[in-house]
Amino acid sequence: MKYLIAIVGVLVIFALTYIASSDRRHIRYRPLAVMIVLQAVLAFVLLNTEVGSVLIGGFAGVFESLLDYAKEGTNFVFGGLVYEGQGPFFMNVLLPIVFISALIGILQYVRVLPFIIRYIGLILSKINGMGKLESYNAVASAILGQSEVFISVKKQIGLMPKHRLYTLCASAMSTVSMSIVGSYMTMIQPRYVVTALVLNLFGGFIIASIINPYTVKKEEDLLEVQEEEKQSFFEMLGEYIMDGFKVAITVAAMLIGFVALIAMVNGIFNWIFGISFQGLLGYVFAPFAFIIGVPWSEAVQAGSIMATKMVSNEFVAMLELGKMTMSTRTTGIISVFLVSFANFSSIGIIAGAVKGLHEKQGNVVARFGLRLVYGATLVSLLSATIAGLFL
Template identity: 30%
Template sequence: MADIARSLLAFLCFILVAFAVSEDRRRIPWRVVLGGLALQLAVALVLVHFPPARRAVMLANDAADALQRATEAGSGFVFGYLGGGPTPFEEKTPGAGFILAFKALPMVLTISALASLLFYWGVLQRIAGGFAWALRRSMGLSGALALGAAVHIFVGMIEAPLLIRPYLARMQRGELFALMSCGMAGVAGTVMVIYAGFVAPFLPDALGHILIASVIATPAAIAVAAVMSPWDIYKENAEAQLVVENPPTGAFDAIVKGVADGVGPLVGIVSVLLTTIALVSLVNMALAHLPQIGGETPSLQMAFALAFRPVVWLIGVPWSETPAAASLMATKTVINEFVAYRDMSGLGVETLSPRSRLILTYALCGFANFGSMGILVGGLNVMLPGRRAEVTRLGLRSILSGTLATCMSATVAGLLYGG
């Protein structure tokens, strides 16, 4: 009962935070808000406790293992021992042979090629269409917003708006913000397997949890966005269609196109990681000249970690474990979720309990950070040059809405999987 009471308090607090920064409290579409929260819980219940859905999630986890081994075969052939091939020397320090750029990131190309092939065959359209239908029926969303939100589960925060680009200019401000919030509350399919690899050593069915987190965060993100930036629900609710520029002409062409399309995200991940870590390090070097606080050197992560301590307690982490959990949430926000997942994988078993690790797996599963905000705002400004100022103002708010949505997902996970 204590866990249930804390979870209800968490949901209330998160909605109140969104309400406090709402642009127009009188216009909040409560059908969207309540429908989103109900859909999040319902989908989570189905995916966790409905045997056929649970088996499908476990199959996805097995597929992730197969993809990882297949990608290592390719990267090992191309990069040798740097990419997973046999090492010509003895590794004295465990883990020293793991080089991120050569062993983990090539998975982006494999997933991108596979996604392009599934899209050519129409598989992803059917799945996204089914979820979009559920969003429209339960929340009263427009066809364009529902479809854009649905495809966010499979593609990144820039690729999803591109697929509904003809509808973007006609979107209301709140609908555009909801689309941005979905991008910040989830992660792209191209990196899901990588993150699952980080948490797999301590969390069975790791990819299954990452998939569930991405799915259930979508209605939560729309609900939070509806409170923060309300929009009008029109009676006209026409179905939208995905739009693909230069569609592939065959299966092999789809694979080649997918690989080419994956190069951009791959370079973007490397660039954002390098630049963000460098800039945060510069700021922390400047903060290091300030007096110590509690025996620790001031840093951006420290400031955000202090704010996140009550948040991680609300979502179900024991208070004694909140320093480590809040630090991971701070890293995810200041740098990105990639580094946060990596750092969590390196923590000792005594630092976080299994349940806390599960909860944090859901809480960290989102692009809501400053680097991603820059990518999202920059991409949308190119697609919507006439709404540049509006998109820029909504950028910072989307970090908050995305974070609230992933925290709601973590709260649901803590409830469903128990103590």
């Protein structure tokens, strides 16, 4: 039964994507078929094989060690307040972002990450049939983050037509940055985080290839990545440490605001209608939860978490998921859905990042902001559906 529902789910997702396509006649179906098969194979390997368990265990082990190292710095500053019993969320989950951001900065400085990003991007461009720049950007987004990635392609931003700019922004919204992956792993199981990272990479190309199909001419596809201005090692390190701290503070501020607002809105809806706002959204999103593989008996709960992620952010939704009791399979499907930046607040983040580099293009991004959220949400739905086949 789950296989039939998954097939129906994929067809519904493709239908919703096809409806929003800007040029249906130029959709190239062969790369789409290849990437769907790759998604299924990778999901099976990661979730149902010993090789996948070893890979995920190794990846999770690395981040577990990094989080332990991060605790040393946090504990030095905050003393015994943090890790005795139940520590504050900000200190346990968000402050490790500072250390991981510093580590990413070091790997950037010694040219390890640029090498990996460039050549994985080139390989992906052979599979997805899209431009080299788009493929580079997708890999870079998954490591650097949805705002920082545009700095590396700032020379091309002003020269890009609207359709290519959409794909770059869609990739940034469909992935998550490596600096916060460790934080996710403290809230949901690492196997779901890793699976989502891999599936979203291909899912972003699949959905963008339908919503926004185009062909890049060879002369338009020059992969010239902007090198960062040369800094001394400690200048770079200080900058990345501060960037990581800004991310932690930003996420904390958004959590304070969104959690408080949702609590207030829930109270108002309970008083007037006898049902919380999240409960109401749960009914709206329940059909979507069902088509991605969630049993109908849990669809309203799952739909509520999905809606929370879209109207607030993935951290708020993960906190809500941790409070609910659902089956292992449903928890896995929803966990995969949550690992992306597909929410309304990301419109402002991405548009602001592009506008800081090129004002006119930033305005262009803001105008197709809702289309970005729509496409990125479909990516999350597709990844969750594929993962559900093997849970």
